[in-house]
Amino acid sequence: MTLIIVMGGLVSSFLYALTQSDSISFLTRRSRCDTCSKHLKVTDLIPVISYIKNRGRCSYCRAAISVNYLMVEILTIILFILPLIVPPSYDNMLLYYLLVSILIPLSVYDFDTLLIPTHMLILLFVCGLFLTGLEFMDTGVDLMSVIILHIFYILFKDKIGYGDIQLFSILTMITPFDFFIFTFLFTYIIGGISVIILDLFETPRITKVPLVPFIAASLFTTFYLYADFIDIYYGGF
Numbered sequence: 221m222t223l224i225i226v227m228g229g230l231v232s233s234f235l236y237a238l239t240q241s242d243s244i245s246f247l248t249r250r251s252r253c254d255t256c257s258k259h260l261k262v263t264d265l266i267p268v269i270s271y272i273k274n275r276g277r278c279s280y281c282r283a284a285i286s287v288n289y290l291m292v293e294i295l296t297i298i299l300f301i302l303p304l305i306v307p308p309s310y311d312n313m314l315l316y317y318l319l320v321s322i323l324i325p326l327s328v329y330d331f332d333t334l335l336i337p338t339h340m341l342i343l344l345f346v347c348g349l350f351l352t353g354l355e356f357m358d359t360g361v362d363l364m365s366v367i368i369l370h371i372f373y374i375l376f377k378d379k380i381g382y383g384d385i386q387l388f389s390i391l392t393m394i395t396p397f398d399f400f401i402f403t404f405l406f407t408y409i410i411g412g413i414s415v416i417i418l419d420l421f422e423t424p425r426i427t428k429v430p431l432v433p434f435i436a437a438s439l440f441t442t443f444y445l446y447a448d449f450i451d452i453y454y455g456g457f
């Protein structure tokens with residue numbers, strides 16, 4: 221349990237640094253302060269604890285450190301230990317941990333910037349195909365999904381980013397087909413409801429939505445409700 225928590229914290233802060241970087245410089249990035257560029261001590265790099273200890277500031281120059289680091293670390297740790305407490309009904313744990321590790325940093329980054337870095341999508345694609353051993357790669361069905369996703373993009377160009385289409389296209393190749401369909405539909409149900417609720421409170425109206433947090437939320441819900449979805453889908457009425 222402790223090991224999982226430590227792993228979650230370390231993996232998430234490393235991958236969040238990777239998400240933000242546009243080159244190999246991420247290797248040193250996390251160990252330097254963004255403002256004063258001082259090399260941070262090991263005690264400043266402990267996930268969650270360092271952030272709280274330094275009250276969200278650099279221990280040298282006292283510049284505020286983005287709360288995103290803390291968010292990513294806490295969310296990843298929670299999702300890392302959750303399966304130990306409540307096992308998901310779709311129990312491909314390699315895929316689960318891969319998706320948590322990559323999609324949590326990506327969600328926070330997308331929420332913050334409305335951008336989805338291509339190198340993270342490539343990482344997900346390569347690791348996903350490798351970990352699933354091409355098990356869910358079904359050329360005909362996947363090709364059709366990708367084409368439909370692109371038609372969807374052409375129709376709703378101003379509402380949906382191309383990065384989201386790329387992410388969905390990758391997911392269809394690294395997850396079972398029905399798993400993908402549930403995730404896709406659920407993204408629009410959760411996303412749609414949230415946007416309607418937010419629209420009630422916020423003016424001006426939201427025009428562009430960071431979709432990755434909704435895709436991630438749907439993915440993890442699908443992991444837990446997969447058996448129930450299958451029941452309903454295949455005639456459990």
Ligand SMILES: [Zn+2]
Nearest residue numbers: 253256278281
């Ligand atoms: Zn500093």
